[in-house]
Amino acid sequence: MNPSFPLPAPGICSRRDALRKVLSGSLGLGLLSMMAPKSGASPVPSGQAPFHTHPAKAKRVILIFLDGGLSHVDSFDHKPALFRNDAKNIPNNVFTGMGQTLSGNGGVFLKRPIWDFDPCGQSGMMLSRLFPHLRAQADQLCLINSLHTSHANHFEAVVGMHTGSFNQQRPSIGSWCHYALGTECENLPGFVALASDLPYGGNIAFGADFLPGQFQGVRLRPGSEPIRFLKPKRPENLLAAQRDMVAALNAQDFEANPWLGALEARIQAWKVAGGMQIAAPETLDIAQEPESIRKAYGVDQNGPLGTMAWKCLVARRLIEKGVRFVEIVQTGWDSHSQIEKLHGAKAQALDQPVAALLADLRQRGLLEDTLVVFTTEFGRTPANFAPNKDGRDHHPHAFSAWMAGAGVRAGTVYGRTDEFGIRVAEDPVHVHDFHATILHLLGMDHTKLTFRHAGRDYRLTDVEGNVIRGLLS
Numbered sequence: 001m002n003p004s005f006p007l008p009a010p011g012i013c014s015r016r017d018a019l020r021k022v023l024s025g026s027l028g029l030g031l032l033s034m035m036a037p038k039s040g041a042s043p044v045p046s047g048q049a050p051f052h053t054h055p056a057k058a059k060r061v062i063l064i065f066l067d068g069g070l071s072h073v074d075s076f077d078h079k080p081a082l083f084r085n086d087a088k089n090i091p092n093n094v095f096t097g098m099g100q101t102l103s104g105n106g107g108v109f110l111k112r113p114i115w116d117f118d119p120c121g122q123s124g125m126m127l128s129r130l131f132p133h134l135r136a137q138a139d140q141l142c143l144i145n146s147l148h149t150s151h152a153n154h155f156e157a158v159v160g161m162h163t164g165s166f167n168q169q170r171p172s173i174g175s176w177c178h179y180a181l182g183t184e185c186e187n188l189p190g191f192v193a194l195a196s197d198l199p200y201g202g203n204i205a206f207g208a209d210f211l212p213g214q215f216q217g218v219r220l221r222p223g224s225e226p227i228r229f230l231k232p233k234r235p236e237n238l239l240a241a242q243r244d245m246v247a248a249l250n251a252q253d254f255e256a257n258p259w260l261g262a263l264e265a266r267i268q269a270w271k272v273a274g275g276m277q278i279a280a281p282e283t284l285d286i287a288q289e290p291e292s293i294r295k296a297y298g299v300d301q302n303g304p305l306g307t308m309a310w311k312c313l314v315a316r317r318l319i320e321k322g323v324r325f326v327e328i329v330q331t332g333w334d335s336h337s338q339i340e341k342l343h344g345a346k347a348q349a350l351d352q353p354v355a356a357l358l359a360d361l362r363q364r365g366l367l368e369d370t371l372v373v374f375t376t377e378f379g380r381t382p383a384n385f386a387p388n389k390d391g392r393d394h395h396p397h398a399f400s401a402w403m404a405g406a407g408v409r410a411g412t413v414y415g416r417t418d419e420f421g422i423r424v425a426e427d428p429v430h431v432h433d434f435h436a437t438i439l440h441l442l443g444m445d446h447t448k449l450t451f452r453h454a455g456r457d458y459r460l461t462d463v464e465g466n467v468i469r470g471l472l473s
Contacts, residue, residue, distance in 0.1 A: 051180040056443025057407025057473075058371035060319045061177060062326050064354060066346075067158060067199035068333030069399075071113075071380035071392055073421040074343060076400035077145045078117040078126035079382070081419040086112035087387035090420075109387040110420060114340045123411035130347045133355035140358050140367070142408035142471055144401050146415020146424045149378050149431050152396045154334065157377035158201035163209075164435055164460045171451075172217065173435060174325040175208040176460045177442065179215045180449050184322030188283065189218040192318055194311040195329035196222055200377070206327070210453040217327065222310045226284055283321055286313050296356040304349035312353035316360055319370060333376060337391035358404055367405040371441050375401035375434075382421045398424050401434070407441045409473045432465035440467045 073079050092107045115128040120138035127135045151157045151166045160166040162173060171179070174191040183190030193206045206217030220226040282288075286299055294300055298309040308330060315326045330350055335342040354374070361367040379399030380392035398417045404410065416426040436446040439460065446465055450457040 051449050052443045053445040053448060054440075054443055056441070057369070058405065058441045058443075059369045060324050060326075061174075061371045061373060061438065061442070062315050062319065062328065062357070063174070064328045064372070064374045065161075065199065065205075065330070066333045066350075066374075066376040067329060067331040068154065068335070068376070069157075069378050069380050069394060070333050070376040071335070071339065071343060072145070072395075072398065072400040072417075073379070073382050074113045074115055074339070075128050075130050075347075076143055076402070077379075077398075077417055077421050078128075079113065079417075079419065079421045082110060082382055082421065083112045085110050085420070089387075090383060108381075108383040108385060109389075110383045111381075111387075111389065111392065114343075121411065125411065125413060130343065131351045131355075133351045137355050137358045137404075139411040140362065140404045141402045142404065142410060143413045144403070144415055144429055144434075144471070145398075145413060145417060146427050147375075147399050147401050147429050147431070147434065148424055149396045149399075152378065152394045154200040154377065154394075157394075157396060158199050159204050160431055161375065161377045162201060162205040164432060164462055164465075169204050169207070169209050170458070171209045171211045171215075171460070172204070172206055173438070173460060174206060174217050174327055175211050175215045176439075176449060177325045179208075179211050179451070180444060181324050181442065183324050188318065188321055188323050190323060191215065191217040191325045191327075192323055193217040193219045193327045193329065194222070194314060195219055195327070196307060196311075197329075197331045199329055199331060205329075210458070211451060217325075220284075220314070222307045226314075283317050284314060286310065286317070289313065293360065296352075296360070298352045298356070304345070305352065308349045309353040309356075312357040316357060316366070319366065335380065335391050336393060337389075339380070339391045361405065369406045371406045371408070371438065372404040373401070373438065374403070379421075395422075397422060403438075403471065407473055408471055414468070414470050427468075427470065429468055430464070432461045433468050435460050436465035437468045437471055441472075 073082060088110045089107045090110060113128065115130040117126045117128045118135075119125065120127045120135040123139050125138040125141065125143060127138055129135075149157050149160060149166075151160060156166045159169070163170040164173070174193070178190035181190075191206070195206075199205050203219075206219060208214075208216035286294070289299075293313070297313045298305050299313055300306065301309065308328075311328045315328055318326050330346065332346055333343065358367070358372065361370055361372070376399065379395040379397075381395045382392075384392065398421060414427060415424065415429055417423060418425045439446040439449060446459060446461045446467070450459045452458075
């Protein structure tokens, strides 16, 4: 099946071609339009998209996002000095900057990690007991312990991690990837967000902003109706009449405004909706999976574990169908207090499904060309105003993430923070570098993936970003 690609520039198609495109798109709720070839720009075979600059290691991405701020020193960044110096008073100026100031009188007090760390796998990677199942996948991980970001507030940091912009709305990384690479399945969206609740950035995290609207993420929710109104509620003869009427109205409107972006987005939305009526029910039917797979993910468990298991298993099924970018969102990691209880509960729901996803992808040979990215918006402070406080505050200066799969150095740790996990001490990775590296693995030069808007060329990495070669295999 031919992938879909960015819209051609005005003037490339004749008005007749444009009208034909509108008519075929407007009939998108029917099977006939699903089978019809695209008009307009010539389709480009998968793997040869216009923005490709070098051979891609990854064909698709699964992004697992922990909304609220995972504590790096309790999960992936092993700091023996924190254990030895628990409750020690240190100067308060180590936390200033980026809108954040911990300036209590008399300094701040170090807080030891709640969970112990042990060497894992053949690599000996030090991981905490917060994620017991994930520890068994240590040799698949490329762990980054030197990430840093540009804002200490949730909203700005979440938006920055998703869009590369901390102060203004911009297209999300999923939308950029869908725009650049298209989709290998016309009957499903190219970018899907599996989110029970919206992250701090809201829909901006999945939005296309100034990119054509059809490249925004489609949100699915776990439950009895992941996609609202998926099943037609009218007889087929009435649906056919509706499609014909909408086609005529769209054609009339498009004749007068052949490059109306909102209309083009609406047409494409109808087309995707029609395809989803065909493909989504089967794709979302995890009852088809063998009992061993369901048990491994935990999909039959009640509560948060079962919900996260559904997201991870559906993510695998979506990429098998050709979806280019899938984001899995878990909210609730903001732990200013009761971090042991809150982090513990969230990790318990997340750990088994994510570990099962990595194992499943590897067993199926999908991990070879699927990039799995696991991140949060910032870390949490290794120190507090008072000794023995039961939580941690926002920490943009250093945090952890990992990648696995296509093209990354499995079983390795990149970057290092200081002895207490406060600042990056070696091989810093900014969010822009993080994005540049993801695009590089997808075969794109981040400086050349641009879109002309408001008189300038915009890109995901703004005017910054460097590919982190030390992460690449």
